[in-house]
Amino acid sequence: MPPSPPPLRIRIVATPDSTATPLAGLYESLSTVEGLTAPEDRLRADRRPFDVAIVAEQAGILTTASGLAITAHESIDDAEEVDVVIVPSMAFGRDEEWTAGRYPRLVRWLREAYERGAVLCSACTGANLTAETGLLDGHHATVHWISERDFQRRHPDVVLRPDEVLVVSGDGGRLITSGAATAWHDLALHLVATYVGPATALAAARFLLIQFHQDGQTPFQVFDPPSDHGDAAVLAAQRAIDDRYAIAAPVDEMVRASGLAPRTFARRFKAATGLTPIAYVQHIRVERAKRLLEASGEPIDDISWAVGYEDPAAFRRLFKRLTSLTPGAYRQRFRLPALGAAA
Known part of the structure; x- marks a missing residue:
């Protein structure tokens, strides 16, 4: 041998x-x-x-x-x-x-x-x-x-x-x-x-x-958008939408906050953040939805509405595209647990 x-x-x-x-x-x-x-x-x-x-x-x-x-x-x-x-x-x-x-x-x-x-x-x-x-x-x-x-x-x-x-x-x-x-x-x-x-x-x-x-x-992954890019107009738009992400026309709100023409804003926003304005809003909304899924038992349709989506099916598709999990699977994995096992 x-x-x-x-x-x-x-x-x-x-x-x-x-x-x-x-x-x-x-x-x-x-x-x-x-x-x-x-x-x-x-x-x-x-x-x-x-x-x-x-x-x-x-x-x-x-x-x-x-x-x-x-x-x-x-x-x-x-x-x-x-x-x-x-x-x-x-x-x-x-x-x-x-x-x-x-x-x-x-x-x-x-x-x-x-x-x-x-x-x-x-x-x-x-x-x-x-x-x-x-x-x-x-x-x-x-x-x-x-x-x-x-x-x-x-x-x-x-x-x-x-x-x-x-x-x-x-x-x-x-x-x-x-x-x-x-x-x-x-x-x-x-x-x-x-x-x-x-x-x-x-x-x-x-x-x-x-x-x-x-x-x-x-x-x-946690969405952590860059804020050190040095573009004050883009930073103003980011801050404007940070708490108003669920409004009906978030990109229009960002353009207004920036003080730029729409095309100029879109170009400078992508250069500064690496994302288009609508993609940025989508990431912000999904990140907020993740926190709600982790910490609450609210129905997913209600969470969809809370973050700005009237169509729950569209929200589910977007959520899975950005996280690789459905909202339900995400909640099952990351829901904040009770401490210890119940006797």
Whole structure:
């Protein structure tokens, strides 16, 4: 009988900007797979599936962005033979931007690992670091939806797909990116399904109580229109409609507030916000409807009327187009729960 192949060498990158939960979660979930291998996948994994370790510029204790300490098992200088590299989430706030050029040694190591044949993965805002390698240019990728505008501005050659939770791209599918926050679950399950087997991925999901986010990031996104575009007339229109979105002629109200001619307004509004005026109003209305669905038990037809739509069917179609879920499905998923289970 031929000897079993060695375990897949997975290295998870830690930096002072790393967030501890996804870093530790990826390490622990991938390490757990050894005891969960499904019988259907035995022929593919009759061995220890993964050799998982945390790497950093230097081995030893490292303090992450939240102040929690993580132990890096290896330095990048000692981690030349790698099959899969994962860059987990990095922490920076809603109003902050990624600081490029902070980790030139890591960027060089990531690029060299990929050139030697490794699969390069990132979770959430970790894509900011992997994008500095230049390897994502010309390829599809995803990132935390809140970072979309900043990421696209700095990396215009990356084909960004912010609605997707997991994107597999590159030569041989060796560039893998996952979206916001707990989308690292999807990344971990994808690696298990690919390198061990789908039945084992399902067993891991059941054991760890995690799952694929099959509807993508769209249901979770919050409409956050830009207001720092510098166009005072457009900003006046945005403010005018913010609380009057349900009126019968919202675009006319925006034009009046801007003081511009209709054609000039439409052109400047699209340039400033990236949306046509009517599309902007639709996003505002659906965002308000989402809050009502989450916090109330009002009938959907009443919510449709409250946000400005007399035709509930038209509202339902629009809602699904913008969120990927029907209003009823959205309420079922995001309705504010009671605390704890009733006895």
